[in-house]
């Protein structure tokens with residue numbers, strides 16, 4: 001094999017966001033753009049030289065081309081063994097599981113998660129380390145620093161690898177294995193959940209489910225697990241073929257984008273259970289007949305019912321949630337007498353807690369939940385968790401949630417997103433809110449006292465690293481919260497997220513409308529931030 005050294009000049013915009021480097025496909029298609037970033041990974045992670053690497057993606061447009069580029073560069077950079085999913089497909093949680101199972105030195109995941117795909121859509125790349133989790137902040141920063149100085153990359157001439165057949169081949173000294181993307185992941189799920197009980201529920205009790213794969217990566221996983229292994233009738237998984245443009249859809253599992261599923265669940269004769277996952281399979285949305293479970297509630301309910309799941313029957317070490325996620329799970333943790341942790345937004349912050357066995361379950365309000373079985377959030381795992389609870393409790397999703405509220409109280413919760421906002425105006429808005437914070441403490445807003453107000457910073461209890469400026473918080477004495485944050489995953493302008501939460505212990509109010517209950521706090525947030533004047537928007541683009 002002849003190593004080719006290609007001269008290049010750095011791009012200055014390759015700083016990874018909340019979850020890897022995400023840009024328009026057209027940006028990634030510029031000569032050397034992808035190559036520079038991949039070389040920055042190889043130059044930073046020296047153990048890949050002589051090591052094993054996993055590569056796969058969510059099947060979006062440019063996935064296959066990117067994989068062939070990475071394969072040639074891996075060979076030239078001394079990788080000994082490379083595992084790649086058949087068809088270039090590997091979900092984010094499957095990559096994490098495979099890294100862990102085969103003790104590889106890391107993995108490269110090609111995905112822009114829930115962002116739309118296709119030639120005019122988004123593409124993304126992220127590196128996961130040998131624990132299976134997203135690269136830590138230090139590693140990400142080192143890759144970014146390298147990307148700003150990289151002046152050559154290594155590749156080789158080699159025929160394209162046939163990604164559509166499981167089997168072995170090689171380029172020079174590098175062995176390449178095209179693997180079944182589903183097998184290892186499905187086996188792992190079978191070690192955690194009571195597949196017999198779930199199968200019994202579905203096959204013998206006529207329990208009906210609908211899983212929307214949104215034409216993204218989870219289709220093959222859901223067909224194998226839900227239909228083949230658990231006996232759900234054919235057709236229970238919809239939109240199951242991964243498509244390069246996700247069928248023109250927006251592969252984000254929420255009430256707006258998972259349209260077919262939502263219509264079925266809120267229509268006549270709905271299935272008992274509905275769920276969806278996103279582009280790369282790490283997010284989940286959970287629904288019951290005529291019922292939506294908020295991700296924050298889902299996390300709390302999982303924690304409260306974990307004893308019913310074989311993989312967690314021995315107890316949870318602790319739970320962790322991202323700061324903007326509602327405090328519902330904290331109440332469960334207190335009752336279980338286990339520690340709970342509050343981390344910045346982004347899955348990477350859970351890694352140390354999971355690695356050090358201080359937390360077992362983790363979750364984010366953004367439709368992400370998972371546990372120590374991998375180091376990523378895991379959409380289908382969450383679906384199986386719920387199915388296992390339903391198989392054990394034999395009651396409806398709505399009843400499980402309502403009983404949970406009765407026992408722990410309800411954290412009314414919403415997130416309002418303002419997308420593609422002018423970046424300068426968004427930053428100025430944040431600055432305007434931040435400078436008011438110190439003076440708010442001890443004051444009353446709408447008749448409730450502000451007990452704390454700050455820009456959230458996090459001291460990692462394991463490696464003692466400190467992550468600052470992670471979101472502006474206004475916390476009230478009754479536990480209500482208003483949080484302002486700028487997204488780190490958007491690709492156009494800025495996305496402003498406002499998170500609003502109010503705790504209600506009175507169960508006679510639990511059926512009330514979330515937006516109505518939260519309206520006074522929403523108004524306070526709008527006033528505090530002068531949102532309408534500053535960004536010129538009347539309504540949020542997405543409410544979850």
Ligand code: G1P
Pocket residue numbers: 018019113322345346347364365366368486487488489490497
């Ligand atoms: C968003 C979510 C965050 C999640 C990330 C990756 O990031 O808010 O919870 O970890 O996507 O899926 P944001 O755009 O808010 O930075």
Ligand code: ZN
Pocket residue numbers: 092112113114278279280281282283
């Ligand atoms: Zn995702």
